[in-house]
Structures are given as structure tokens and as C-alpha cells.
Amino acid sequence: MKNILISGASRGIGWALLQKYLQNGNRVFAVSRNISNFITLKEQFSTTFDFASCDVSDKSDVENAIQNAGNFLNNIDLAILNAGISGSENFENFSSEKYKYIFNTNLFGVLHFFEYLIPSMKNNNGGTIAVTSSLADVRGFAGSAAYSSSKAALTRTLEAARAELHRFNIKIVTIRPGFVRTDMTAKNRFPMPFMIDAGQAAEIIINALDAGKARINFPLPTYLITNLLQLMPDALFDFVMKFYKVSIDE
């Protein structure tokens, strides 16, 4: 049995992870802004599940949530920092506020947890922090600059943290999904090849974490395609992007 913290657990990939970890007999503390699904789940898992409402972009909210999680779980063995938002923006009518909003959730929403989790795991002689980035971190995609760049910043941050925290027995895991069928992708108005269900995504993540992987990239075809995009000559990528723009319903 593991003591697990999951952020962004009210829907989508986080909700699927939460249910599977509880069904497998683990003790889980979940956070997100909306807690209505958690109230129902608590009736079923009264002793092994607890939760807090928390906006990860608000550092004091995260501090409170971590305190409550610590009280419930004692030692946190595994933290899955999964909360994230997408969004499209338009450089023709640009808003830096919208950009900040996405970075405040996708990047700082993880870093706020780092500030409290790292000292606590160091005291406990180790632990695992797994963070959901995205295969969209490979390039700047027209129409979703804030999302792809927030995930790129996140992936680079995790890589550096992994190297530094290794000596404290703190393992940093980077989760990079392709398209997964959730509320997030339901708003996308562009082709999403090789899309999988949230339950399948959760299964892949849990198995890879159990196997001790440091990087979890899936599904394979999307991983290979995004690797090719990364290796593509810049001039060719710029040319292709002239004919492609991500469009997302707000």
C-alpha cells in the first residue's frame, strides 16, 4: 500500500488514476478546485481517501492542501502533479494575462508543490514526484503557444530537478501523454490521431511508475511522430505551421 497525493484528480486522467489507485488498496489524498466528485467517492472509500479543494495556481492554497495531505497520509510516497489547462491564443489580439493564467497553472501549479514536497520527502529519505507534462512540449504550435511552451518549461524543469534530487532518493518522473479523451480534448477542433481513453492512460502511467520509469511517453505512434517533429529542420517546421493552427473552443 502506498500513500499517494494526486492533483487535478476531479476529472479526466487524474480521476482515472485516483479510482484505480483506491481500488488497488492505496491511501490517496486528492486535490482540485471542484470537489463534488470527491464527496461521492468518500462514501465508498471512507478510511483510505480524503481530499481538499485547492487552486494549484495559488501558493497558499497548495500549502494548506499539503498540510492536510500530510496529516492524512503521514509520509507521501508518491505525488502525481497532474492539474493542467489548455487554451488557444491569437498573437493578432494578444493577451499576456491569458498566457500568465496558463503558466500559473501548468508550470507554477507544479512548482508550488515542489516547494513543500521536496523538503518533506528529503526528511522522509525519499519519494517519487510524477508530473504530467505533454508530448506537445516538442515545438511551439500555432494557436496554442502558451500550452506548448508551459509544458516545454515544465519538461526542462523536471529534467534538471531529476538530476539534482537523485542524491536525496527523490525520483522525478515526467509523464508525457499524447491525445487522451477527456474534457480537455473535447474542446479541441482539430484532428487528434491515436487518441486513447483516460482509463487506458491511467493504466499505462501506473504500470510505468511501478516499473520505475523516469519518463513515460505514450501512446507510441504519437511519441514517434512528435520525435520526428522535434528533429524536423526548423525551416520545414515553419513552412508546415503556415498551414496549421490549433483551434480550441473556449
Ligand SMILES: NC(=O)c1ccc[n+]([C@@H]2O[C@H](COP(=O)([O-])OP(=O)(O)OC[C@H]3O[C@@H](n4cnc5c(N)ncnc54)[C@H](OP(=O)(O)O)[C@@H]3O)[C@@H](O)[C@H]2O)c1
Ligand atoms: N487530455 C490530453 O490529451 C492530454 C495530453 C497531454 C497532456 N495532458 C495533461 O494531462 C493533465 C490532465 O489533463 P486532462 O486531459 O485529464 O484534463 P481535464 O479532464 O480537463 O482535467 C484537468 C484536471 O486538472 C484540474 N485543474 C485544472 N486547473 C486547476 C487548478 N488551477 N487548480 C487545481 N486543479 C486544477 C481540474 O480540476 P478542477 O477544474 O476541478 O480544478 C481537473 O481535475 C493536464 O496536465 C494536461 O495538460 C492531457
